[in-house]
Amino acid sequence: MSYTIPIGPYHPALEEPCKVQVTCEGETVRDVALSVSYNFRGVEWLAERRNYQQAVALVERVCGICSNVHTLTFCTAVERLAGLSVPERAQYIRTIVVELERLASHSLWAGIAAEVIGFQSLFMTCFALREQLMDLLENLSGNRVHYGMNCIGGVTRDLVDPKAFLTVAGVVRQTVTDRLIPLFADDQTVRARCVGTGKLTRELALAWGAVGPTARASGLSEDIRRTSPYAAYARLDFEVPVETAGDVFARVVVRLLEMVESCRIIEQAVDYIPQGPIRGPDFVEVPPGEAVARAEAPRGELFYYVASDGTDVPCRVKIRTPSFVNIPVVRPMMIGANLADVALINASIDPCYSCTSR
Amino acid sequence: MMAKIEDIPISMGSMKPWEKKPEGRWLEDPGLDVEKMALVMVGAGARLVTVSASPLDSGEFRLIYHWDLEGSLLNCVVETRDGALPGIAGICPAADWIEREIHDYYGLNFTGRDLPPLMLNEHDPVGAFRGKFQRKVKAGGRA
Numbered sequence: 473m474s475y476t477i478p479i480g481p482y483h484p485a486l487e488e489p490c491k492v493q494v495t496c497e498g499e500t501v502r503d504v505a506l507s508v509s510y511n512f513r514g515v516e517w518l519a520e521r522r523n524y525q526q527a528v529a530l531v532e533r534v535c536g537i538c539s540n541v542h543t544l545t546f547c548t549a550v551e552r553l554a555g556l557s558v559p560e561r562a563q564y565i566r567t568i569v570v571e572l573e574r575l576a577s578h579s580l581w582a583g584i585a586a587e588v589i590g591f592q593s594l595f596m597t598c599f600a601l602r603e604q605l606m607d608l609l610e611n612l613s614g615n616r617v618h619y620g621m622n623c624i625g626g627v628t629r630d631l632v633d634p635k636a637f638l639t640v641a642g643v644v645r646q647t648v649t650d651r652l653i654p655l656f657a658d659d660q661t662v663r664a665r666c667v668g669t670g671k672l673t674r675e676l677a678l679a680w681g682a683v684g685p686t687a688r689a690s691g692l693s694e695d696i697r698r699t700s701p702y703a704a705y706a707r708l709d710f711e712v713p714v715e716t717a718g719d720v721f722a723r724v725v726v727r728l729l730e731m732v733e734s735c736r737i738i739e740q741a742v743d744y745i746p747q748g749p750i751r752g753p754d755f756v757e758v759p760p761g762e763a764v765a766r767a768e769a770p771r772g773e774l775f776y777y778v779a780s781d782g783t784d785v786p787c788r789v790k791i792r793t794p795s796f797v798n799i800p801v802v803r804p805m806m807i808g809a810n811l812a813d814v815a816l817i818n819a820s821i822d823p824c825y826s827c828t829s830r
Numbered sequence: 831m832m833a834k835i836e837d838i839p840i841s842m843g844s845m846k847p848w849e850k851k852p853e854g855r856w857l858e859d860p861g862l863d864v865e866k867m868a869l870v871m872v873g874a875g876a877r878l879v880t881v882s883a884s885p886l887d888s889g890e891f892r893l894i895y896h897w898d899l900e901g902s903l904l905n906c907v908v909e910t911r912d913g914a915l916p917g918i919a920g921i922c923p924a925a926d927w928i929e930r931e932i933h934d935y936y937g938l939n940f941t942g943r944d945l946p947p948l949m950l951n952e953h954d955p956v957g958a959f960r961g962k963f964q965r966k967v968k969a970g971g972r973a
Contacts, residue, residue: 681878694898699901766879777880797924800926
């Protein structure tokens with residue numbers, strides 16, 4: 473005999489609203505229905521009624537965790553439309569900030585995963601690490617969440633203390649390699665909860681269009697920073713961690729290794745950053761046309777389509793966030809799983825419902 | 831791989847070649863058979879990135895199916911016929927939420943499948959982005 477349990481909209485693991493309706497036989501999950509519309513704000517509709525500068529500030533509010541990559545991708549699409557070239561120094565600053573954002577996002581996710589597993593001291597280690605990243609971003613931009621760093625044609629603020637980035641990158645690398653990786657990889661409790669849980673095959677990941685660490689933990693190697701380089705990524709050396717097991721543990725491993733690679737990217741970018749201007753002209757004319765831009769957000773590929781009618785207001789802005797394609801794969805991950813693992817499987821894809829609903 | 835990508839338009843039944851742009855290849859073929867397109871793309875191992883829908887002056891919609899094939903972005907541009915197109919979620923599961931969301935926003939119908947609300951509530955009228963303030967683009971992306 474089957475029974476149905478509604479979990480949410482207030483979620484046991486995450487602060488954002490989502491409803492996961494689970495149908496079980498005994499303790500085994502047989503079906504899952506997802507509702508994700510609680511954060512719907514019509515951001516695309518709003519962006520088609522703001523001028524380009526206003527739209528930059530608007531799209532930054534799509535998400536509170538990966539706000540910077542939203543403005544980066546939107547600005548890249550508009551710069552393509554307008555035929556603008558971004559100064560080299562600005563490209564490096566964009567790269568540094570977007571990697572710091574990835575580190576802050578992954579450390580937040582690692583902390584939440586630790587809490588879901590029931591490992592409170594590990595949660596505190598992750599959040600203490602994240603706090604240093606937030607402080608650095610606040611020193612650079614004046615803000616802890618919406619940094620306001622990107623503008624059409626460049627960035628709004630210059631790096632005044634590059635050594636601070638090297639110091640924090642060193643601390644993050646050391647904490648991840650010396651503490652987080654051993655704790656997550658070797659602890660018996662973590663392994664018992666994560667190994668073999670919430671499996672997603674490579675074929676299903678491709679069919680459902682999964683992206684980012686969720687896809688790379690299932691053997692798909694695509695990383696937009698490598699396949700379609702933007703900002704300064706083409707000039708930097710980094711690895712793309714890929715695992716093939718497709719379970720929660722593989723998703724943990726991919727994100728932790730990505731944090732080490734982000735530190736490498738930041739260190740190189742600080743070393744190589746050239747002197748020069750950080751943005752182009754204040755007022756940009758956008759001719760009629762259309763353009764797309766992609767970036768590797770912390771949760772995977774972020775996609776923007778922007779169409780212009782030649783006025784100062786875009787006539788179409790389409791935003792496809794990584795969570796929009798990653799959340800549906802939770803269903804095949806959960807079917808056949810134990811009811812007790814539902815919250816962990818859901819958290820393992822690092823879902824962002826604010827991004828998903830927009 | 832490049833020869834394979836170049837052969838895709840013919841495999842999909844289009845007589846037009848890809849147009850190369852900095853961000854990827856574009857195929858503007860309003861009458862393209864989207865089910866055949868989906869079968870060819872899925873068969874080639876492509877990932878459906880998303881579908882961008884824009885309303886046209888004619889009352890129809892311009893849809894861009896964005897695919898990723900081993901890092902290359904392939905954009906297939908089609909137009910609706912009487913406000914509808916065949917759904918491809920049965921061929922490509924990634925299209926499920928995408929088609930439901932477009933239905934919510936524009937009331938566009940994808941035939942051959944159910945379209946329960948994704949972003950709207952159960953009894954909300956579909957077409958949340960339509961109405962007298964709706965912005966339109968002309969064919970070719972130019973307003």
